[in-house]
Amino acid sequence: MDYIKQKTPPVREDRLRACNAFGGTCCDLVGASRSGCLYGLKRAFAQTYTCQLGLSLAILNTLRDAVIIIHGPIGCGGSNIANAGLAKNLQRLRDPRARGLIWLSTNLTEIDAIRGGEDKLKEAIWYAEREFRPRAIIIVNSCVPALIGDDIDGLVEGLQKEVSATIVPVHCPGFKAKIMASAYDAVYHGALRNLVKAPAYYDRVLPDDLEELKEKYSRSRTVNLLNVSSMSRQDELELTRLLQALDLKVNLLPCYAHPDSFEDATEAALSVSICPTHDDYFIGHLQAKYGIPFILRTIPLGIKHTSAWLLDIARFFGLEKEAQQLIAEETRQLQEALAPYRQVLQGKRAFIGGGEIRVGATAALLQELGMEVLGLRIYHYDHFADEIYDELNGKETMVVNVATSQPFEQANLLAKLKPDIYLGHVGLNGWAAKQGIPVCPVYGVNNLYMGYAGMFEIARRLVRILKNPSFNRNLAAHTRLPYFAKWYQENPFAYIDNNVLTGNK
Amino acid sequence: MDAIPLTRNFLVNNQLRWHGMTTGIIERPRFLCALGGALSTLNALPGAVPIIHASSGCGGNIYQAYNGGAGYLGSGYCGGLALPSSNVYEEEIVFGGENRLAEQIANTLKVVDGELYFVVTGCMTEMIGDDARAVASRFRDQGLPVLVADTGGFRGNSYQGYDIILQTLFRDFVARTSCQENKTLNLWGIVPGQDVFWKGNLQSLKTLLGNLGYQVNTFFGEGETLANLQNAARATLNIVVSDTYGIGAAKVFAEVHGVPYISVPLPIGPTATGQFLRTVGATLEIASKFVERLIRIEEDRYYSYYERLADIYNDIDLQRYAIVLGDANYAPALARFLADDLGWLPELAVVTDILDEHDRELVRQRFQDFQSGIQPRVVFDSNASRVAGYLNEYWLRNRGQRYYDALSPAFVLGSIYDRDLAETLGAAHLSVTFPVTNRIVLDRSYAGYSGGLRLTEDILSVLVAGR
Ligand code: SF4
Numbered sequence: 001m002d003y004i005k006q007k008t009p010p011v012r013e014d015r016l017r018a019c020n021a022f023g024g025t026c027c028d029l030v031g032a033s034r035s036g037c038l039y040g041l042k043r044a045f046a047q048t049y050t051c052q053l054g055l056s057l058a059i060l061n062t063l064r065d066a067v068i069i070i071h072g073p074i075g076c077g078g079s080n081i082a083n084a085g086l087a088k089n090l091q092r093l094r095d096p097r098a099r100g101l102i103w104l105s106t107n108l109t110e111i112d113a114i115r116g117g118e119d120k121l122k123e124a125i126w127y128a129e130r131e132f133r134p135r136a137i138i139i140v141n142s143c144v145p146a147l148i149g150d151d152i153d154g155l156v157e158g159l160q161k162e163v164s165a166t167i168v169p170v171h172c173p174g175f176k177a178k179i180m181a182s183a184y185d186a187v188y189h190g191a192l193r194n195l196v197k198a199p200a201y202y203d204r205v206l207p208d209d210l211e212e213l214k215e216k217y218s219r220s221r222t223v224n225l226l227n228v229s230s231m232s233r234q235d236e237l238e239l240t241r242l243l244q245a246l247d248l249k250v251n252l253l254p255c256y257a258h259p260d261s262f263e264d265a266t267e268a269a270l271s272v273s274i275c276p277t278h279d280d281y282f283i284g285h286l287q288a289k290y291g292i293p294f295i296l297r298t299i300p301l302g303i304k305h306t307s308a309w310l311l312d313i314a315r316f317f318g319l320e321k322e323a324q325q326l327i328a329e330e331t332r333q334l335q336e337a338l339a340p341y342r343q344v345l346q347g348k349r350a351f352i353g354g355g356e357i358r359v360g361a362t363a364a365l366l367q368e369l370g371m372e373v374l375g376l377r378i379y380h381y382d383h384f385a386d387e388i389y390d391e392l393n394g395k396e397t398m399v400v401n402v403a404t405s406q407p408f409e410q411a412n413l414l415a416k417l418k419p420d421i422y423l424g425h426v427g428l429n430g431w432a433a434k435q436g437i438p439v440c441p442v443y444g445v446n447n448l449y450m451g452y453a454g455m456f457e458i459a460r461r462l463v464r465i466l467k468n469p470s471f472n473r474n475l476a477a478h479t480r481l482p483y484f485a486k487w488y489q490e491n492p493f494a495y496i497d498n499n500v501l502t503g504n505k
Numbered sequence: 506m507d508a509i510p511l512t513r514n515f516l517v518n519n520q521l522r523w524h525g526m527t528t529g530i531i532e533r534p535r536f537l538c539a540l541g542g543a544l545s546t547l548n549a550l551p552g553a554v555p556i557i558h559a560s561s562g563c564g565g566n567i568y569q570a571y572n573g574g575a576g577y578l579g580s581g582y583c584g585g586l587a588l589p590s591s592n593v594y595e596e597e598i599v600f601g602g603e604n605r606l607a608e609q610i611a612n613t614l615k616v617v618d619g620e621l622y623f624v625v626t627g628c629m630t631e632m633i634g635d636d637a638r639a640v641a642s643r644f645r646d647q648g649l650p651v652l653v654a655d656t657g658g659f660r661g662n663s664y665q666g667y668d669i670i671l672q673t674l675f676r677d678f679v680a681r682t683s684c685q686e687n688k689t690l691n692l693w694g695i696v697p698g699q700d701v702f703w704k705g706n707l708q709s710l711k712t713l714l715g716n717l718g719y720q721v722n723t724f725f726g727e728g729e730t731l732a733n734l735q736n737a738a739r740a741t742l743n744i745v746v747s748d749t750y751g752i753g754a755a756k757v758f759a760e761v762h763g764v765p766y767i768s769v770p771l772p773i774g775p776t777a778t779g780q781f782l783r784t785v786g787a788t789l790e791i792a793s794k795f796v797e798r799l800i801r802i803e804e805d806r807y808y809s810y811y812e813r814l815a816d817i818y819n820d821i822d823l824q825r826y827a828i829v830l831g832d833a834n835y836a837p838a839l840a841r842f843l844a845d846d847l848g849w850l851p852e853l854a855v856v857t858d859i860l861d862e863h864d865r866e867l868v869r870q871r872f873q874d875f876q877s878g879i880q881p882r883v884v885f886d887s888n889a890s891r892v893a894g895y896l897n898e899y900w901l902r903n904r905g906q907r908y909y910d911a912l913s914p915a916f917v918l919g920s921i922y923d924r925d926l927a928e929t930l931g932a933a934h935l936s937v938t939f940p941v942t943n944r945i946v947l948d949r950s951y952a953g954y955s956g957g958l959r960l961t962e963d964i965l966s967v968l969v970a971g972r
Binding site: 044045046047048049050051052053054073074075076077078079080081082083084085086088100102103104105106107108109110111112113120123124127131132143144147174175176177178180404405406407408427428430431481482483484487495 | 528529530531532533534535536537538539540541554557560561562563564565566567568569570572573574579580582583585586587588589590591592593594595598608609612613615616617618619628629632659662890921922924925940942943
């Protein structure tokens, strides 16, 4: 993989032929994906979602000691407003002195759209440097400058010599990508071009062979653990615990990392992803450029996937036997603890929504708990999920709806399937709630989901939520969704434009 | 991609420019674009279904901002991720998005149940010269309830978006009539979302004027209907509770329907609310005896509660220096309440809007006539971290003196951003102005008499929270 010389990365629909408009069974989905004929991207009726700029910010906002410049009209990146308070607390879980989220808007007006926005961008960079002296200044490029053709990289090249912060342009204009996950590549692209480099070493004044050996050994046991912004600190601690049990060291990035962690990343023995569709771009380039091998297969959620994830890593270090032992012991304890929860959850019918990898593994987890999974909704689909989805029980009848948000399709599906519980994502949970269904969020920045401990917490949470679903039941009795009654009689996928050949490319 | 030349259409249609306003970069803005204000406004309008003509991210982005920033406003009836949106991409940006918009409107009418559909545009579709008006009018001509407004980000910020939506409603939706109802008023100027307490505030003011014997349409408040809005031209007077927001719409209303308006400041607490009632009373030519009686009853009630504070306020000395940060409505209103009703010392007031000199002057005057004689220093700045700098300029720093007149004990009354400032100053803090992410706000109101009581409870509770 080598896109790094380009200023901007390709979007996902081009690079991976990712799809975000599909309805059918899980079996159909995997079949279509494997035969290369899954590329629906169009709807004749659509609802808003988030652009790649919004998702890029979700990652970039977490970086410590950085100032974000949103280069665009005043509204772009407004979603940051919602995180203004929380970001600081979350950063401080990693570093008690962290400053929190600081961002600037270049506030482009029509005059800038005509004259170009470069002067204002320059002004913003100087403002960030002067007022905050950050380690990194990150420029998030939105639709308008991309349309008027601002030469951001040229400007940065000129300015970098005068500014002490490392300037990182991230190209993520919303209108360029239908697949929101293109954001991951946009962010990593910026990081790879500007933050990732081999650290400079200075010779010791007094040579110390033993120390050097120790450092070398330590590097040979260090893994880059690639986190995601939808993970909690507790998740990170659980995964770190498991890796430490194998005597491995962890360099956590990109989320909540200090910009310097990207330099350390070039020295690790292995990069480990917890979500293939999140990391393939970064990990591929780290290998191509720095020779760092990687593991990119699944997410450590539930017994099966956590164990597989752990074994992959152990195998690389020749620690398979030790890992087997660890897994056996962890699983034994967990199964024992889960027994009472299983009784309640057995046979409960669930519906899950969110990102493809998390949803697929969550489905497997619920099946491990004895629950039935009726259907899945996922933001986009690409080949990274084929294996996970192919291994799900009941895939022949399990409904899959690939849709970035589109709650109208969800409403229709939920009305038909009537699950006992809905596990979903921010922004979509509320709509399921109004249909009277108990809701368990699939992630939370303060909740544990991953690893063995995470599975126990999920089971505990599900049982608790099912214990008293009154809140949502009352909501359903007193509110309604905005769709006509006849919409619920229609095919939930009626507005997906299947005529992809004429419609799209 | 090479730059696409801006179309003439875009330039000619663009009437509402940011004339003379600060158009520089902004650190942590406390508002969104015109589309943002348009959507938060439409979301508050009963039965309205917005249709966004923009890229996919605009609607979701705006929803996240207002959900988090406005005390967890939520998606409402058809907001949030349910917002119908044309989601234009590169193809449409290159070849034009009008067909996609037409398809989206037609299908929204099939799927989404609304009384009024309202097409709003984003900056990209305006830049490429899509004529959303023409597309929407094709539906309107068939008798379908479809309105349209250009709300691209370049047309200003949220406050202008609010004004644009009201202008369109007043021009294209409010029925022309010759029959006047003496006892009916319209009231606006409180921007849903940007005023985190908008719904409660509208309700308080409606009740208050109801006590004067008037029926009040607030369009967005409790129990409002589109029918009320449609008949709004029957009112005798429009009351704009702002010096700056919704004034353009008031002018349109006067021009199209001949109903005059007055502009009054947001009243918080007994002093300001008394003035509010007197101004409205005088304009409506209500006998002053009647108005004064109402004021006395309300003040008696107010002080029957304040009386309780006689002890704790004075036992532990609850007077504070204060720094107030908020928009053109809130900054003067809060400062006045603190100075005139709570007996505090608002030293610095930061008005965080983008305002032109004319509007700045109007806002400045609102700080001039405090009954207590207190005169806060007023600055206009939208950058969140600048405030500490202003304080340094004006409140002498301790240069190692043993005896130093510190700005302490202090209280920061502003937004969530200003929690950092409070932290540096060692001051207490309450978020009341946008964005408020650390509170849940439902029907709470800070306007009027009961609003003053609520605000007193909230502020003083912060000070006794450790007890
Ligand atoms: S204008 Fe573009 S970058 Fe900005 S919020 Fe909308 S889609 Fe995202």
